[in-house]
C-alpha cells in the first residue's frame with residue numbers, strides 16, 4: 001500500500017514533502033467577527049508539529065499582516081460588502097501562495113473566511129494554469145454581485161475566478177483562469193436560487209449530500225475526480241470549508257447547515273485526494289472559534305487539524 005502512495009505521490013507532491021502555512025486572519029468576506037482567529041487557533045493547537053510528525057518540512061513565518069492594506073473607507077459597491085479590503089487581501093494572498101507553489105512547496109492556507117479562495121486559487125493557477133478545483137462546502141460560493149442576497153463576498157469567490165458577472169475595476173487583478181469543467185463540488189446542501197441557475201447554465205458538476213447518501217462517499221469522490229481530473233494527471237487545489245461537515249462535527253462556523261458530511265466522510269475526501277498524488281494546494285477556511293462555547297470551538301479546531309493531516313497523508317502511511 002505504501003508503494004502505491006509513493007509512486008503516485010511523486011506526480012505533484014513536493015519531494016521532499018514541504019508545506020508552507022499561510023495564516024490568513026481575515027473576516028471581511030462576511031459579517032461575523034471571530035473567523036479571523038481561526039488560523040492562530042489551528043497553529044496553537046499544534047498543527048505545524050502534527051505535520052512535521054507525519055514527515056513534512058513545515059514553514060510557518062507567522063500570520064500574514066493585513067492591517068496596512070485594509071481600506072479605511074470601504075463603502076459597498078452595489079451590495080458587495082468590504083469590496084476593497086477583500087480584493088487587496090486576496091491579491092496579497094495570491095502572491096504569497098503563488099510564490100510558495102513556485103518554490104516547490106505545498107501552500108496550506110488557513111482562513112479566515114472563504115473569500116480568501118479568490119487569492120489562493122489565483123495563486124495556484126499562476127503556477128499550474130491547468131489545475132482543477134475540488135470545493136468541499138455546504139454552499140456553492142458562486143453568487144455574483146447581481147445574484148447575492150447577503151452581499152457577503154465569501155459567498156462569491158468562484159464567480160470572480162470564473163469571470164462570471166459584472167466586472168469591477170477593484171477586482172481587475174483577478175485573471176479568470178478557472179473554467180467550469182475544472183471545478184467540482186462535494187457536500188452542497190444550501191445553494192441559492194441564483195447559484196443554481198449559474199451551475200446549470202455553466203454545466204458545473206456538483207455532488208450534493210443527496211449524492212453522498214445515494215452513492216456513498218467513496219463513489220462520489222471517484223466520480224468527482226473522474227469529472228475534473230479523468231486521468232489523475234492534473235494538479236488539484238482543494239478548498240475545504242469546514243461547514244461542509246455537519247454542525248455536530250464542526251459547530252464553530254459562521255454559516256452552519258444541518259445534514260452535512262460526517263467526520264469520516266470529510267477525512268475520506270482528504271485521504272482520497274492525497275492518494276491521487278496530485279494535490280498542490282489546500283485551504284481550510286471558516287473556522288470561527290468565537291461563535292459557540294469553548295469546548296465546541298476546540299472540537300472544531302481539532303477536526304480542522306485532522307482534515308489537514310488526512311489531506312497530507314496521515315492515514316495512508
Ligand SMILES: NC(=[NH2+])NCCC[C@H](N)C(=O)O
Nearest residue numbers: 114139143150152154155255
Ligand atoms: N463561505 C461560506 N460560508 N459561504 C456562505 C454563503 C451563504 C450564502 N449563499 C451567501 O451568498 O451569502
Ligand SMILES: [Mn+2]
Nearest residue numbers: 138139241243
Ligand atoms: Mn460554506
Ligand SMILES: [Mn+2]
Nearest residue numbers: 114137141241
Ligand atoms: Mn464556503
